[in-house]
Amino acid sequence: MSIAYNLDKVFQRIERSSQLNKSIEHPVTLLAVSKTHKINKIQEAYDAGQKDFGENYLQEAVDKINTLSKLDIHWHYIGPIQSNKTAKIAQYFDWVHSVDRLKIAKRISSQRPENLSPINMCLQVNISNEENKSGVSPDELNELMVQVQSLDNIRLRGLMCIPAKTDDVDEQRSAFKKMYDLFQQQKTQFPDIDTLSMGMSADLEAAIMEGSTMVRIGTDIFGARNTVVNSNDNNEGVANGTS
Numbered sequence: 561m562s563i564a565y566n567l568d569k570v571f572q573r574i575e576r577s578s579q580l581n582k583s584i585e586h587p588v589t590l591l592a593v594s595k596t597h598k599i600n601k602i603q604e605a606y607d608a609g610q611k612d613f614g615e616n617y618l619q620e621a622v623d624k625i626n627t628l629s630k631l632d633i634h635w636h637y638i639g640p641i642q643s644n645k646t647a648k649i650a651q652y653f654d655w656v657h658s659v660d661r662l663k664i665a666k667r668i669s670s671q672r673p674e675n676l677s678p679i680n681m682c683l684q685v686n687i688s689n690e691e692n693k694s695g696v697s698p699d700e701l702n703e704l705m706v707q708v709q710s711l712d713n714i715r716l717r718g719l720m721c722i723p724a725k726t727d728d729v730d731e732q733r734s735a736f737k738k739m740y741d742l743f744q745q746q747k748t749q750f751p752d753i754d755t756l757s758m759g760m761s762a763d764l765e766a767a768i769m770e771g772s773t774m775v776r777i778g779t780d781i782f783g784a785r786n787t788v789v790n791s792n793d794n795n796e797g798v799a800n801g802t803s
Contacts, residue, residue, distance in 0.1 A: 563601060564608035566781045567592075570764075574775065577768035588768055591636055591757070593778030595620070596785040599627055605781065606631055614638040614657070614776055618645050625652050638720075638776065640694050647671045650713075655680040657720040657757055660696040665708045672713035680717045681708065682757050687739045688724035695721065698742055705746060718755030718773070719743050732763045736770035743771070 567590075574588050594602050595616040602613060602624065611632060615621035616639030625635055636655040641664050649656055650671035659665050659681055672679055683704060686695030696704050701719075709716050719742070723735035736758055743756045759767025759775035767775060778785065 563604045563781060566783075567605060567608050567610060570777055570780055573764060574768065577765045581769050581771070583771070584768075586754075586773065588772060589755075589774040591638075591774055591776045592781050593638070593760075593776050594624070594782060595639075595778065597778075597782045599624060601782050602628065602633075603631075606633065612636060614778075618648055622648055622652055643667060650679060651676075653679065655682070655717075657682040658684045658694060659708070660684045660686075660694055660704075662704060662707045665704075665711060665714060669711040669713040678713045678715040680755075681714050682718050682720040682755055683708065683716075685719055685721045685739065685742065687721040687735055687742070690724055693722065698738075701742065702746065702749070705750060709750065716750065716753060718753040718757065719746070720757035722760075723758075727762075729766055732766035733770050736763075736767050736772065740771035 570590060574590060578584050578588055589612060590610070591612045591614045592605055592610050593614040594605070595614070612634045614636040615624070618639070621635070621637070634654045635652065636657060637649050637653045638657045641649065641658055643664070646664060646667040650668045651673055656668065656679060659668070660683060665681065668679060683701065684695040685701055686693050686697055689697065705716065708714055719739065721739045723732070726732060739758055740756065747753055755773050756771060757774040757776065759772045761777050761780040764775045764777065
């Protein structure tokens with residue numbers, strides 16, 4: 561099927577789930593996860609109306625951003641972040657979703673070019689307390705938010721999570737509800753946050769039912785991922801299932 565067709569099917573799923581959640585105040589944003597997929601697929605999705613694209617692999621993403629620089633695309637970095645990646649993230653991306661340490665947030669803020677507006681940032685929360693997954697613990701989140709909020713070149717937008725993988729819908733919804741409750745709790749202190757990034761191809765319905773404002777969909781739009789060939793990117797993205 562064409563990418564335009566796949567996008568339409570995903571939007572139908574989003575719409576159906578949104579109608580079941582009467583508390584949704586704004587349309588759910590679709591973030592198309594284009595990691596490992598070629599330029600022509602991104603162009604096809606853009607031509608079908610998609611504007612937000614997520615990337616995990618930094619050098620691959622920079623190449624795409626440069627090639628497609630004339631398009632009105634909002635680029636989101638959603639992979640794990642090492643210190644040596646922050647300068648390019650600060651330079652090339654509109655959003656970063658996977659920050660879980662003050663050190664990383666400080667580096668992105670200090671390295672943001674002066675001609676660019678503050679970068680939109682979501683903090684990644686390890687909502688399922690998995691040992692091998694990135695993310696700040698729920699108990700330490702508020703302290704990190706206070707610190708990040710004070711940084712000059714950061715616009716704190718909200719939270720992101722990747723719960724433990726399960727096919728059980730009740731378990732999916734339980735994890736997403738924990739995340740939504742945490743988001744609402746933080747919103748009392750940070751009323752300007754507006755983004756709860758959660759839900760992927762296999763669980764977007766459960767995420768939207770529990771209050772997601774942005775879902776990250778890759779496979780159901782672009783098909784199976786290609787093999788990463790850039791050696792500089794081979795170790796990126798392992799901790800984050802973001803499709």
